[in-house]
Amino acid sequence: MNSTDLTADAANASCATRTAILDAAERLFAKHGVDGTPIRQITHEAGVNLAAVNYHFRTKAHLALEVYARCLGPINQQRLTLLEEAEREAGGAPVPLEKILEALIYPVVRDRVSGNGHEIAFILLMGRSFQEQGPEVSRFVSREFAEIVKRFDDAILRAIPGLTQEELLWRMSFLIGSLHHSLDIWGRYESHPILSIRDARYPKPDCKEYARRLITFAAAGLRATPFLP
Amino acid sequence: MNSTDLTADAANASCATRTAILDAAERLFAKHGVDGTPIRQITHEAGVNLAAVNYHFRTKAHLALEVYARCLGPINQQRLTLLEEAEREAGGAPVPLEKILEALIYPVVRDRVSGNGHEIAFILLMGRSFQEQGPEVSRFVSREFAEIVKRFDDAILRAIPGLTQEELLWRMSFLIGSLHHSLDIWGRYESHPILSIRDARYPKPDCKEYARRLITFAAAGLRATPFLP
DNA sequence: CTCCGTTTCATACACTTGTTTGAAACGCCC
DNA sequence: GGGCGTTTCAAACAAGTGTATGAAACGGAG
Numbered sequence: 460m461n462s463t464d465l466t467a468d469a470a471n472a473s474c475a476t477r478t479a480i481l482d483a484a485e486r487l488f489a490k491h492g493v494d495g496t497p498i499r500q501i502t503h504e505a506g507v508n509l510a511a512v513n514y515h516f517r518t519k520a521h522l523a524l525e526v527y528a529r530c531l532g533p534i535n536q537q538r539l540t541l542l543e544e545a546e547r548e549a550g551g552a553p554v555p556l557e558k559i560l561e562a563l564i565y566p567v568v569r570d571r572v573s574g575n576g577h578e579i580a581f582i583l584l585m586g587r588s589f590q591e592q593g594p595e596v597s598r599f600v601s602r603e604f605a606e607i608v609k610r611f612d613d614a615i616l617r618a619i620p621g622l623t624q625e626e627l628l629w630r631m632s633f634l635i636g637s638l639h640h641s642l643d644i645w646g647r648y649e650s651h652p653i654l655s656i657r658d659a660r661y662p663k664p665d666c667k668e669y670a671r672r673l674i675t676f677a678a679a680g681l682r683a684t685p686f687l688p
Numbered sequence: 689m690n691s692t693d694l695t696a697d698a699a700n701a702s703c704a705t706r707t708a709i710l711d712a713a714e715r716l717f718a719k720h721g722v723d724g725t726p727i728r729q730i731t732h733e734a735g736v737n738l739a740a741v742n743y744h745f746r747t748k749a750h751l752a753l754e755v756y757a758r759c760l761g762p763i764n765q766q767r768l769t770l771l772e773e774a775e776r777e778a779g780g781a782p783v784p785l786e787k788i789l790e791a792l793i794y795p796v797v798r799d800r801v802s803g804n805g806h807e808i809a810f811i812l813l814m815g816r817s818f819q820e821q822g823p824e825v826s827r828f829v830s831r832e833f834a835e836i837v838k839r840f841d842d843a844i845l846r847a848i849p850g851l852t853q854e855e856l857l858w859r860m861s862f863l864i865g866s867l868h869h870s871l872d873i874w875g876r877y878e879s880h881p882i883l884s885i886r887d888a889r890y891p892k893p894d895c896k897e898y899a900r901r902l903i904t905f906a907a908a909g910l911r912a913t914p915f916l917p
Numbered sequence: 918c919t920c921c922g923t924t925t926c927a928t929a930c931a932c933t934t935g936t937t938t939g940a941a942a943c944g945c946c947c
Numbered sequence: 948g949g950g951c952g953t954t955t956c957a958a959a960c961a962a963g964t965g966t967a968t969g970a971a972a973c974g975g976a977g
Contacts (some may be wrong), residue, residue, distance in 0.1 A: 476925080492820065495723060498965065508926050513966060515924095591721060625890045626901070632873045633866035633905045640865025641858065643818075651818065661854045672855070676862045676909040683908030686900055705955080727935065737956050742936060744954095 477515045479505040485526050489581045493523045494591055524596055527588065530581040531603050537566035538607055542614060553617040556681065560674045563611055564638060568670045583643055619682055626685050634677045645669050706744045708734040713741075714755050718810045722752045723820055753825055756817065759810040760832050766795035767836055771843060782846040785910060789903045792840055793867060797899045812872055848911055855914050863906045874898050 483505035487496040498519055502509045516522040541562035545554045567582045588600045612631070616622060644651050648663040664672065712734035716725040727748055731738045745751040770791035774783045796811045817829045841860070845851060873880050877892040893901065 474924085492723075494721075495820065497963075499963085510927085510967085511925070519965065591724065628890065629870065629893075629898075629901045630905055632870040633902060636865040636867070636869025637862035637909075638865070640868060641861040644861045661857065664858075669858075671915055672858045673862060675912050675915050676859055679912030680866075680905040680909035683904050686904050703954085726933075728933090738935095739937080739957085740955070748935065 474515070476505070476507045476511050479507055480512055480515060480522070481526060481529060484522055485530060485581050488523065488526060488584055492584065492591060493519075520593060520595065523592065524599060526581065527585075527596060527600060528603070531585070531600065534566045534582065535603065535607050537569075538562055539610060541565065542610060546614070554614055556615065556618040556678050557674055559611060559614045559618060560634075560677055560681075561670070563634075564673060564677075565670055567638065568642065568666055583639060583646075585639070615681065622681070623685070627681075630681050633680060637673060637677060641669075641673060703744070705734070705736045705740050708736055709741055709744065709751070710755060710758060713751055714759060714810050717752065717755060717813055721813065721820060722748075749822060749824065752821065753828060755810065756814075756825060756829060757832070760814070760829065763795045763811065764832065764836050767791055768839060770794065771839060775843070783843055785844065785847040785907050786903055788840065788843045788847060789863075789906055789910075790899070792863075793902060793906075794899055796867070797871065797895055812868060812875075814868070844910065851910070852914070856910075859910050862909060866902060866906060870898075870902060 480501060484496070484501045487501055487504065490496075498512050499509055501522075502512055505511075512519070512522055516525060542554070542559065545558040545562055549555070549558075585600060588596050608631070612624070612627060615627060615631075616624065645663070709730060713725070713730045716730055716733065719725075727741050728738055731741055734740075741748070741751055745754060771783070771788065774787040774791060778784070778787075814829060818826045837860070841853070841856060844856060844860075845853065874892070
């Protein structure tokens with residue numbers, strides 16, 4: 460009866476209209492943002508009644524929270540799985556940096572390219588979640604990322620001896636920014652305005668090649684010898 | 689009489705309430721986004737009447753456009769000035785990569801730290817401008833960036849022999865993403881949720897140190913030898 | 918079939934949004 | 948000071964927003 464419970468609030472989880480709402484909301488949230496998508500558009504696209512969203516999820520914020528959770532969970536799970544796999548493969552030795560970055564980056568890229576079911580990347584809204592959403596969403600997202608950050612920080616610190624924790628903190632923010640922004644460009648490659656100003660156009664790289672480019676860039680940035688004052 | 693003219697539409701530019709609206713709008717847009725800030729909040733914060741914004745700027749979109757223009761102009765101007773200065777200093781030789789990045793990054797960082805007049809960085813909204821705003825704003829922003837991109841692309845290509853244009857295109861998107869995201873974190877360093885999950889806390893770096901960290905990271909990433917398949 | 922909890926529906930409510938309107942106040946030049 | 952273009956103001960408008968309500972439809976258990 461605790462109304463602050465986030466998962467499985469009032470309804471029994473699996474339900475046709477419920478998941479239909481979640482799917483439509485995820486697609487529309489990714490395209491126009493949470494505040495930018497009216498509930499009516501969600502219900503229209505999902506083919507359900509307007510009141511359904513207020514019945515299954517108590518409010519729009521709760522809906523957004525569950526969309527975030529449903530999208531973030533599998534991705535972070537995959538990240539951890541890939542990292543542990545790489546650690547097992549490396550034995551006791553430090554995991555190669557490129558392997559770590561692959562585990563961090565690839566799940567969200569793969570999800571972007573019409574992955575397991577929801578075709579549009581919702582991960583792009585994660586970065587914006589701290590600005591647009593209320594403190595509830597922000598806290599949930601950051602809590603969801605807590606373990607990820609800790610595990611990957613440790614792995615990277617082992618892979619790059621001499622890198623301080625403070626320097627890593629900033630370089631991780633650089634890395635995450637690179638990931639989100641370039642993913643946005645990659646996802647809407649054909650129609651992105653900033654690309655049309657270049658004279659020459661190049662074919663859109665596929666998922667693997669894009670990830671490789673990003674990993675190469677990030678690995679070099681992470682390994683850079685810090686400027687000592 | 690051309691109503692599609694963007695700069696100096698109906699009013700004679702300088703006017704007390706007009707600039708008050710622009711200032712308040714810039715501050716609020718940066719904090720809550722364009723769609724997230726009602727006109728009433730702008731006029732209230734500016735201490736002017738509600739109808740003033742529709743009188744001086746015809747519509748809210750026009751207001752946003754002028755806010756973008758007023759913020760983007762000086763920053764890009766500074767960028768070009770710094771780059772030309774570095775080129776003059778280098779004679780005919782290629783400008784050192786770090787100098788180029790400094791010219792690209794420093795103006796927006798400096799603007800962020802309570803610069804010339806408007807204290808809050810509006811530059812953060814630039815990246816989002818393609819998602820939230822209509823095609824008018826997107827086209828304006830991308831046109832505004834056209835020269836910047838071309839000039840800096842050329843300079844970087846000269847500084848890093850062997851780097852292909854296609855690879856540079858992607859690495860620039862990585863760099864811009866790093867800049868925007870880390871700037872967001874840096875600006876709200878004390879209260880950012882993602883930072884509170886780390887055990888240890890470090891003092892917020894000052895403007896110079898933050899820029900140096902980013903430049904070190906980006907320079908290494910740009911210089912990375914591309915993975916050849 | 919009947920009953921009852923669950924789900925769906927049409928409709929309405931209260932509120933906020935951007936924009937418009939017409940009158941009042943202001944600042945000048947003659 | 949009178950007249951007039953420019954600017955400000957209070958009030959209202961129409962449209963869209965999230966949410967609440969109560970009745971109708973559904974679907975098994977008795």
